[in-house]
Amino acid sequence: MSAALTTCGTSLERDPPTAPTTAERQRQPTDIILDCFLVTEDRHRGAFASSGDRERALLVLKQVPVLDDGSLEGITDFQGSTETKQDSPVIFEASVDLVQIPQAEALLHADCSGKAVTCEISKYFLQARQEATFEKAHWFISNMQVSRGGPSVSMVMKTLRDAEVGAVRHPTLNLPLSAQGTVKTQVEFQVTSETQTLNHLLGSSVSLHCSFSMAPGLDLTGVEWRLQHKGSGQLVYSWKTGQGQAKRKGATLEPEELLRAGNASLTLPNLTLKDEGNYICQISTSLYQAQQIMPLNILAPPKIQLHLANKDPLPSLVCSIAGYYPLDVGVTWIREELGGIPAQVSGASFSSLRQSTMGTYSISSTVMADPGPTGATYTCQVAHVSLEEPLTTSMRVLPNPEQRGTLGVIFASIIFLSALLLFLGLHRQQASSSRSTRPMRHSG
Numbered sequence: 506m507s508a509a510l511t512t513c514g515t516s517l518e519r520d521p522p523t524a525p526t527t528a529e530r531q532r533q534p535t536d537i538i539l540d541c542f543l544v545t546e547d548r549h550r551g552a553f554a555s556s557g558d559r560e561r562a563l564l565v566l567k568q569v570p571v572l573d574d575g576s577l578e579g580i581t582d583f584q585g586s587t588e589t590k591q592d593s594p595v596i597f598e599a600s601v602d603l604v605q606i607p608q609a610e611a612l613l614h615a616d617c618s619g620k621a622v623t624c625e626i627s628k629y630f631l632q633a634r635q636e637a638t639f640e641k642a643h644w645f646i647s648n649m650q651v652s653r654g655g656p657s658v659s660m661v662m663k664t665l666r667d668a669e670v671g672a673v674r675h676p677t678l679n680l681p682l683s684a685q686g687t688v689k690t691q692v693e694f695q696v697t698s699e700t701q702t703l704n705h706l707l708g709s710s711v712s713l714h715c716s717f718s719m720a721p722g723l724d725l726t727g728v729e730w731r732l733q734h735k736g737s738g739q740l741v742y743s744w745k746t747g748q749g750q751a752k753r754k755g756a757t758l759e760p761e762e763l764l765r766a767g768n769a770s771l772t773l774p775n776l777t778l779k780d781e782g783n784y785i786c787q788i789s790t791s792l793y794q795a796q797q798i799m800p801l802n803i804l805a806p807p808k809i810q811l812h813l814a815n816k817d818p819l820p821s822l823v824c825s826i827a828g829y830y831p832l833d834v835g836v837t838w839i840r841e842e843l844g845g846i847p848a849q850v851s852g853a854s855f856s857s858l859r860q861s862t863m864g865t866y867s868i869s870s871t872v873m874a875d876p877g878p879t880g881a882t883y884t885c886q887v888a889h890v891s892l893e894e895p896l897t898t899s900m901r902v903l904p905n906p907e908q909r910g911t912l913g914v915i916f917a918s919i920i921f922l923s924a925l926l927l928f929l930g931l932h933r934q935q936a937s938s939s940r941s942t943r944p945m946r947h948s949g
Contacts, residue, residue, distance in 0.1 A: 537565070542560065561595075562626055595677065604720060622651055622652075628644070628645055643680060658695060675688060698799050712774070756772070779853055806892055807828060808828050811898040824838075829889055833890070843881075853871065854920055855868060
C-alpha cells in the first residue's frame with residue numbers, strides 16, 4: 506500500500522488542460538506509506554527473509570518532498586493508529602529531513618504504474634565501539650525495491666529519544682510508541698540504484714548507477730564496487746580517503762560527482778563476457794554502511810547464413826548461427842511452395858556446440874530439402890534474447906534437372922504403355938464382337 510493509491514483515482518477523475526513542465530512543478534511534502542515486512546530473527550545481511558521469520562509492518566516516510574504532477578491533491582497525511590494488539594503491524598514513522606530521497610516519485614506512484622514495491626525492514630547493528638556511544642538508540646535498515654526494473658533503495662533509520670515517560674511499548678520490539686502508535690525513527694543514510702537489472706551488448710559501454718545521501722556530521726570513508734559471478738568475486742573499483750583505484754581496465758568513477766552530489770556511479774567501457782555478473786556498490790561512512798546489487802547481463806546477437814550443402818540425392822540446407830550469447834537459441838525451419846501455405850519443417854539436425862575464445866557460441870542446423878515438382882522456398886528463423894525480432898534468411902530450392910529429365914522419361918513411358926494397353930484392349934474387344942455377329946451354317 507502507498508499514498509499512490511489515492512493519486513491514481515485523482516489523476517483519472519480530472520483531465521488537466523496542460524501538464525506542467527518539470528521546471529514549473531513544485532515539490533510538495535507528502536507522506537509515503539509502504540507495506541513492509543519486519544524480520545524478527547537474525548540472518549545473513551543482504552538476503553530476504555523467509556515467510557516464517559518476519560511479520561507485517563508499515564513504513565511511513567514523513568513529509569517527503571515530491572514533485573507535484575497535479576495528482577497529489579487527494580493525498581492526506583498519515584494519521585497514525587492507536588491499536589497495540591499482538592497481531593497489529595509495526596508502524597515505523599521515518600523522518601527524512603536529514604537526507605534526500607531521489608526515488609520518492611517512483612515509490613509513491615508505483616501502484617499507478619502497475620508496479621509493486623517490496624519492502625523489508627530488519628535490525629541494523631553497529632560495530633561494538635560505535636554502539637557504545639549510542640546506548641539508548643536502536644537502528645533499523647529498510648530495503649525497498651520497485652518491480653519491473655524500478656529503483657532500489659536502502660535506508661538506515663535510528664530511533665528517536667523523544668518518547669514520553671510511561672509511553673506504551675510495542676509488544677514485540679519493546680520500543681516506546683508515540684501517541685500515534687508508531688516507532689519514531691530518523692533516516693540518516695540511504696543508498697539508491699536506479700534499476701535492478703541491466704542488459705548491454707558485447708563491446709558497448711555501461712554506467713552502473715549508485716548514489717547516496719547522508720546526514721550532516723557523517724563522513725564518507727569509502728566506496729567499493731565488486732563483481733560476483735558463478736561463485737567467485739573480485740574487486741572492480743575502490744575509493745578511499747580521496748584516492749580511487751581501478752582493478753578493471755577502463756573502470757572510472759567521477760570523484761567530483763562523488764563528493765558534490767553523492768554520485769558513486771561506475772562506468773565500464775568495451776564490455777566483455779568477463780564483465781557479466783552481479784555488481785555490488787557498497788558505500789561506507791564514519792558510522793554506517795549500505796549497498797546495492799545490480800545484475801549486468803551481456804548480450805551478443807547471432808549472425809546467420811544459409812547455404813546449400815549438397816544436391817544428390819536430395820539437397821541439404823545448412824543454417825549457420827554464429828557469435829551469440831547467452832547460450833539459448835531457437836531455430837525454426839519453414840517450407841513454402843509457390844502459391845502454397847507456409848509449413849514448419851520437422852526433423853532438423855544440429856551440429857555440436859562451438860565456443861569462441863571470446864566466449865560466444867556457434868551452431869549449425871541442417872534439413873533435407875524437398876523441392877517438389879516446381880521448387881520450394883526454405884526459411885531459417887532464429888530467435889535469441891538479444892533480438893527484438895527473430896532473424897530470417899531464405900533460399901529457393903529447385904528440382905534437379907537430371908531428376909526432372911528422368912521423371913519426364915518415366916512419365917512418357919507410362920503414357921505410352923497406357924495407350925498401348927488401351928489400343929490392345931479395344932482391338933481385342935472388336936475381334937470378339939465380330940465373332941459373335943457372324944451367321945451360322947446348317948447342314949442338309
